[in-house]
Amino acid sequence: MNDTALSAPVAKKIPQQRTHHGHTFVDDYEWMREKESPEVIAHLEAENEWTSTQTSGLEPLRESIFTEIKTRIKETDMSVPTRRGNYWYFSRTKAGLDYGISVRAPIADVDDWTPPEVGEEALLGEEVIFDSNIAAEGQEFFSLGTFSLTDDGRYLLFGVDNSGDERYTLKLRDLSTGEDLPDTVDGTFAGASIDPTGRYVFYTTVDEAWRPEKVWRHSVGTDSSDDVCIFHEPDERFFVGSGFSRSGKYMFIVTGSKTTTGFWSLEADDLESAPQVVWPRVDGVEYSVEHAIIAGEDRFLITHNQEREDFDIIDVPVADPAGTARESVDAVDEPDSVADPTSIGRPLLAEVDGLRIEDVDAFASFIVVSYRRGGFARVGIIELDAHEQPTSGDTASPFGPLRELPFSRETGTLGFAGNPEFTQTSIRLLFTSMSTPAVIYQHSVSDGTDTVLKRQPVLGSVDLDRYSESLVWASAEDGTQVPISLVYRTDLIALDNGTTTSGTTASARVTDAHEAAPVEPAPLVLYGYGSYEMSMDPYFSVSRLSLLDRGVVFAIAHVRGGGEMGRHWYDQGKTTTKKNTFTDFIAAGRHLVAEGWTSPDRLVATGGSAGGLLMGAVTNMAPDLFAGVSAHVPFVDALTSILMPELPLTVIEWEEWGDPLHDRDVYEYMRSYSPYENVAEVAHPKILAVTSLNDTRVLYVEPAKWVARLREVGADALLKTEMVAGHGGASGRYDSWKETAFDFAWILDVLGRSDVDIDA
Secondary structure (H helix, E strand, O other): OOOOOOOOOOOOOOOEEEEEOOEEEEEOOHHHHOOOOHHHHHHHHHHHHHHHHHOHHHHHHHHHHHHHHHHHOOOOEEOOOEEEOOEEEEEEEOOOOOOOEEEEEEOOOOOOOOOOOOOOOOOOOOEEEEEHHHHOOOOOOOEEEEEEEOOOOOEEEEEEEOOOOOOEEEEEEEOOOOEEEEEEEEEEOOOOEEOOOOOEEEEEEEOOOOOEEEEEEEEOOOOHHHOEEEEEOOOOOOEEEEEEOOOOOEEEEEEEOOOOEEEEEEEOOOOOOOOEEEEOOOOOOOEEEEEEEEOOEEEEEEEEOOOOOOOEEEEEEOOOOOOOOOOOOOOOOOHHHOOOHHHHOEEOOOOOOOOEEEEEEEOOOEEEEEEEEOOEEEEEEEEHHHOOOOOOOOOOOOOOOOEEOOOOOOOOEEEEOOOOOOOOOEEEEEEEOOOOOOEEEEEEOOOOOEEEEEEOOOOOOOOHHHEEEEEEEEEOOOOOEEEEEEEEEOOOOOEOOOOOOOOOOHHHOEEEOOOOOEOOOOOEEEEOOOOOOOOOOOOOOOOOHHHHOOOOEEEEEOOEOEOOOOHHHHHOOOHHHOHHHHHHHHHHHHHHHHOOOOOHHHEEEEEEOHHHHHHHHHHHHOHHHOOEEEEEOOOOOHHHHHOOOOOOOHHHHHHHHOOOOOOHHHHHHHHOOOHHHHOOOOOOOEEEEEEEOOOOOOOOHHHHHHHHHHHHOOOOEEEEEEOOOEOOEOOOHHHHHHHHHHHHHHHHHHOOOOOOOOOO
16 A cells, blocks of 8 residues: 555555355455454544545635634524423533533523524523533544433533543533532443433443444443343344433333334333333334323323334323223234224314325324325424313324424425424424525414524625526336426526526425526536435525535436335335436436536535435446445445344344345345445546445445545545544534535635636
């Protein structure tokens, strides 16, 4: 390997054979997996030096983009206060500081549900409860995980990660004194919680493959060596976690694989009792549980897919949630004994056609349902006090119709945002779209009025009316219509029908792309993900303006494997249908070229993690379609990783990708698309791969091997490794903005827009 920056590093080859199902693959770069090897570290550092040398000419552009981001974001800012108990909790950021400062102020009275208007001056009684900047002092990396409070506000449980490996040290702070207690637990997984009364802490630990497998109970004031394991999940397909209901009356333990879930419950006033199964776990059945109080009776609202792939919601009595048919069924040993849900509960919704139900949230006087309709996120409300209440034994649904909250835009995302109090009388929502900065508002359930609490600030001379968005549809290879969201600056991207011009109102800024396309092809960035049923919903980005202001169109391809169009959209992009994700993305790119939005020499693809697998696959399948590919923490050596059950997350991933270790057909299918194994000697687009040394989800070795192989066939490929970071990259906000600036500068250079002066 070359250890200078005068030429691209050439990784040495040490052939290693890997044989499965009668097929042998020779891997020349598997030696890079030895993370502690000085030779591996030297190679990564040489790659970083080479990348720095090759991009040094972009330094002025990077500085300009960083400055644009920094000046457009309100550095000294605050979140909208959220009530919890007798306090309003919120966070502040201050110019020059990387991290947020968590603060609180007392409520005026018990009926005070209107958050105070917070400015730069402290509120009466305001106190700092956690300053991440102080906690991060002297650390190259800092991530705050758990942040759990008791109902009375006395105790704060927090978790800190200083390496990026997503393993947290838990500590307990007495907010009445500001002192940290001796209670400390190392090596925990994210998602720990303190019980509402402050007696116990519950946390999760991992096995040798870093799979969350055990839930522990820690008694406050005792040594962690005395902690009790209250739940163990031995099945390697399942993660385990725990948490309390919004009502505070129940604690839930949940086990989840990609296709199956199980819930256990404990009453909060008897947390030393044994967890009780809610529904027996059945392969292929996913469900979640929410506690509600209906007509004075404790009920569980269960969102499940036992009968409908896009899920339904029923309510069941807490005393016997699985019905009389359960008869002490063991959750794992007798899974076939679970009753038909319609025989043990009542449907919450009278009509579910066209809805992909995602979640249900219960409050004292109403229920909120989050769902997808027509590809976009929606929210609806059912008021508990407006209808006849259910009683035990009543099989008819007593619930009235779902009242969907008004939604005046064709595109955009409406979401549930920060609603922790069971007795609150309104709900907080967030709306955003590709051209609309996020708006947080409060919806009064009783009278239906909406109050805007905060609009995402965009500073500087930014005229938001100059930005428009479009929704277009591409035809996939099998005829499936794939949606694509686009955003652009109307005074820089002229449409041939003249429907979008500078100065149009926000409500008119969405165009029908079947009626409009750019007068001439524009530089375009196409983003994709397409895995785990994660929906890449349209959203506004301040940093993205630095692309749009240089005449670049930004697009999101909502490919199969995500969840935008319902459960079938996910099912058609996983395991042995995974290639649909890749061909959908290619179809989206080709559609944008055919319709005149862009051209191959003006098109850059980007994605991260599983979206990085997408980047690697489309690079191999359609290298002529893209001028460049930006891949972040890319899962590009997928087959090697999924063949290694000892690696973090591998076994649980078999339900997403298939099990190539034991199934020859899956092995052959993954072998046909895994990016690293399918690099060919063809002309490639320019490639930037960004990774982190301490990433535990997608190991650094995957992009390192991929870039070495790409360079072997003559590709112009760069590798940038964060040497102290995890899956999410740098932890401080200023370093994060610099990472974005680096990526955007490289993209603009590929698109031929690096020397464009902007009118910001």
